[in-house]
Amino acid sequence: MNKVLKQDACMEKIEELRNKMVAAAGQYGLSHPIVLHYSQELDRAHNKVILLETGTKDWERSLSF
Template sequence: MRDVLLEKIELLRQRMVNMGLEFGLDHPDVLEYSIQIDQLHNELNQIDHSLSKAGNRKKTYRFYLMENNAHFA
């Protein structure tokens, strides 16, 4: 679940950046992407908090960007 959230965040971030470069940072669609990313970050923080309370260590990760795809390892 955590990896899926990370991938969604990265893909939305890429779209937001591309749209921001094309239409400007105050474009409504750019702001909507930002809101969606914030919501996913909140979900990720809740998952990490739950894992830390349960005594599980956070899994470290790396991601690689390849033309509109994010790969996590």
């Protein structure tokens, strides 16, 4: 899989996680553990995109989501 496809997949994952986080925050409030979970997952996904963009080696082992 090439770099562009990996980035596209990460961006789709980011959008999915963002939507889940916003929905959970609306339903449970900002301090609910599920909202925190989605926020952390979203951070990991953003970090993965940054590693892809910078060309850092071994990014797949560095981050997982």
